[in-house]
Each structure stands twice: as C-alpha cells, then as structure tokens.
Amino acid sequence: MFEYDFMRNAFAAATIVALLSGSVGYFLVLRGQTFAGHALAHVGFTGATGAVLIGVAPLWGLVLMTVAAGVAMGFFGEHLAQRDVAIGLVLAFALALGLLFLHFYTAFATQATTLLFGNVLAVDVSTVYTLLGLGALSLAILAIISRPLLFASLQPELAEAKGVSLRLYGVLFLAIVALTTAECAQIVGVLLVFALMIGPAAAAQQWTSAVTTGVLLSAGLALVEAWCGITLAFYTDWPSSFWITALSVAVYLLAVLPRRLRALQPV
Amino acid sequence: MNAIELDDVSLTLGGRRVLGGISFAIAAGRFVGVLGANGAGKTTLMRAILGLVAPSHGAIRVRGQPATRGNPAVGYMPQVLSAAPQGTRLSGWDFVASVANGHRLGLPILGREKRAEIGCALDLVGAGKLARRPLAEISGGERQRLLLAQTLIGRPQLLLLDEPLISLDPHHQQEVVELVKALQRELGITVLFSAHEINPLLGAIDQVLYLGNGQAALGAIDEVITAPVLSRLYGSAIDVIRVRGRIFVMSGSHDVEHEEHRHEAGHEHAAHEGHVDHV
Secondary structure: OOOOHHHHHHHHHHHHHHHHHHHHHHHHHHOOOHHHHHHHHHHHHHHHHHHHHOOOOHHHHHHHHHHHHHHHHHHHOOOHHHHHHHHHHHHHHHHHHHHHHHHHOOOOHHHHHHHHHOOHHHOOHHHHHHHHHHHHHHHHHHHHHHHHHHHHHHOHHHHHHOOOOHHHHHHHHHHHHHHHHHHHHHHHOHHHHHHHHOHHHHHHHHHOOOHHHHHHHHHHHHHHHHHHHHHHHHHHOOOHHHHHHHHHHHHHHHHHHHHHHHHHOOO | OEEEEEEEEEEEEOOEEEEEEEEEEEEOOOEEEEEEOOOOOHHHHHHHHOOOOOOOEEEEEEOOEEOOOOOOOEEEEOOOOOOOOOOOOOEHHHHHHOOOOOOOOOOOOOOHHHHHHHHHHHHHOOOOOHHHOEHHHOOHHHHHHHHHHHHHOOOOOEEEEOOOOOOOOHHHHHHHHHHHHHHHHHHOOEEEEEOOOOHHHOOOOOEEEEEEOOEEEEEOHHHHOOHHHHHHHHOOOOEEEEEOOEEEEEEOOEEHHHHHHHHHHHHHHHHHHHOHHHO
C-alpha cells in the first residue's frame, strides 16, 4: 500500500498528529479539561467554514479560531467552577458565527463533511509539512512547560505559593490544545477529535502510574490506533476516521473493563 | 531570628477586613496551633505569609525578609479536600514529586539527587510503601501523610499546614498531630498548624495563635485559652471549661469550637473552591 503517494502522506500526517495528540491528551485528561478539547473542536469548525467562505485554506481558519478560543478560555476560566460557564459561552458564540457563515455560503456540503469527519487519505504533501511545523512547535512548547504545568495541574494552591502562575500555564496549555485540535481535525475531523486526543490518554492513565511512562504510552497508543485505522481503511474501503475511532474506543474499553468487572465480582 | 513577624498588619479580602492592625512575632523552632472560627482569617493569614495576599497595611517578614511568593524556605500544605485526580491511577510518588523544582521550566524528569530527596521525605512521614499505590485508592489519613511529605521537599524551615485534620476521624487526627510534632522536633523547624479545635493539639503545640474579630492573640495555651481573651476574640461572653485534660470553649450552653467543626462538614466544597469561608 506504500506505493501510493496518498498513503505515504496519510501515514506521515497520522504519525505527526498521533504523537502530538497522545502527549497533549495525557495532560488534558489529567487536568480534567476534556470538555475543553471537545469545545475547541466545535469552535474550530466555525473557523474552518469561515476560512472557506473568504477563500483561505480551512486549516488556517481552524488554527486561528481554536487558538483564539483556547486563549480566551484560559483567561476567563481560571477557577474550575467558572470554567464550564466560560467554555459554554465561547462555544455558543462560535456556533452562532458558524450559523452566520452557513447562511452566507450554502454550497459546501462536501467540504463540511470533510471538516466534520476528516479524510486523512486526502492530505497532500504541503499539508504534511504544515502539520509537521505546527506539531513540532506545539510539542516543543509542551516539553518546555511540562514540569510547571504538571505541578499546577496536580497541586494548584501549592504551585501558586511556589511562584507558578496558574493563569499563564492555563492559557499556554489551552493554546497548545487548540493547535492539537486543529491538527487532529485534519485526520479524524472536528467531531471525532476525542478519538485521538482523549481515548489513548484515558487508556494510558488506567495502565500506568507514572507520568513519563503515561505520556509515552498515550502517544504510542495514539500512533498504533492511527496506523492500524488507516491500514484497515485501505483494505476495507471503510472511512479511516471510523476505524481510528473504533480502535480508540476498543482500547479504552480494554483498559477500563477488566477492573470494572473485577470490582463487580463478589469477593 | 524570628520565623514570622507581623508589624501592624491589616488583611482585606473581598472588601472585608479579615485582620486589623495585628502585630506578633513567632520565634524559630516553635510549633504553633492556629485557631479561630470560620472566617477568622486562618487561611488568609497563611496566604499572606506565603506572599499570595498583600497586606492592606503593615509588613510581614518571614525569617527577616519581606514575605514573597516562591520562598523556598516555606513549605505549605493547602486545605485540599479533593486532591486525587479522578479517573487516573497516578501514584502518590508522582504526585509528591511534582513539587520538586516544580516552578522551573523543563521536562518533569528528576535527577538522582531529587529522587533521593523525595524518598527521604516519604520515609520521614512513613509513606515509602504507600507512595507506590495510586493516589485515588488511598484513605484520607494516608493522603495527609503524602501531602506532609510534599511540604518537606526543598528542605523548608517553616511549614504552614492549613487544616490538616479536616475530615479525619479522632484516631487519624492524633496520628497526624504526632507525626507533625516528631518532624518539627527532628528537623528543628517552625510549624503553623491550623485547626478548628484545640484538643487534638494539646500536648504537642508550644503556642496558640487565636484569631477572631479581626484580632489575634499569641501565647502559651494557658495564657490564650482563657475567658477574657476569648471573649474579646469572639465578641461575646465565653467560658473556658477544663475537664480531665480537655478544654471546652463555651458560649452560653454550646461548644463554640465543636459547632464550627460540624458546620464545616456542609461547607467543605464551597470553602475549597473559592475560600468562601473568608469572604
């Protein structure tokens, strides 16, 4: 299957995105902000449709809109109690904008399907390079801030007392999540971003008890799920986003179910 | 050198004056119990000593220097009621280790020296084995041990412990107090330990810092836990009754400290999320 250009592009794109989303997802699950990832993906749809409307590549609309929304969420939602409200408001406004764009431009049904559900087999070489650049940037920022970010996630009050700015790292992290969401949307579409960003990370947290091995396992699982998903799509001709999502769900169930079943059994 | 000095300090939170013009000095190496009703300013005072709340008037000095955020000489145990991240099997060790160089940029990978220090802190509180288990699976008393170990990382000279006894049963309360006392003696450090009730701390603390009515009283238990001092701090007539080595602080017919304790159970969440108890 590697004799085809589109397959080589698909594997390259999936590799970059899986490594990034697996690592970022670990922190997202640890911080209990998975809903933020979900919301950013929806906001990204609005950005992408807006970009198409003005004749720009949808990826840049995605990037711009998700990063702006992520930073806004980070600034307004410092406390857990307020976070849901902040995300909800940003989400509502973004969807309203999306409605407006659809109102102005009604002829892009196929474009909309690609944005919503992704099509990794349609990724071209220049997109792969863009994904590589954005992915390397995001991973580098995450690596640089990972220690204070971990501290602020696990012990916010203590981190604050030790001089860690909760707001700064909250904003920076959501900006990284936003970039990751935009990258993920290229592979599985905005509606299925959860499959690559949350599924492997949540499974990895069930199997590991240390942060470093957890992040590595999460990235590894995302990579295997993406590769296998594309391979299965190639041989079955079913959509790759379906296979990636199905594998992600299966791996998560595999991580969670044995312990749940054991808990149910009488001692 | 004094561990903590307050010079005519006023603290304001959300427009309300929590402490008004108080001055005191705590000598290094003391174990001080911090008491007072909900909203008396125990948490706010600790946050001010940490440099997280700036006094509206006066000056706070920690070991001779103005109180600033990120002072490595100060260890802090926040009043955390839901420390365990949900849905993860993260180990206690990783949780404790997050404080090591936690303010510095970089990957959270620790060198041999830091790992040894974490092991040492865990051994000091007898949590070496405990730390290998997932944080989500340990009991409240065990978690307090891990949090205590976390405060010791970086070899602080002053520990601020905010309500470490909250939601623990009397047996575990006694264990925590004895553990803190042993650490304080062994390491020769100063400890501020806030609590709702004086009784679990009897026999362990050197001094009491009692807060109330915007004021503070610092001294030996017998000097501070008296009817005149507490009547001034509570702003109403208080009787202090001693029965078989236990002390009851009564207003009319009810036990003031005990009442506070019962109230707290219902307000745990609100208090944690936004320090509502002090607003």
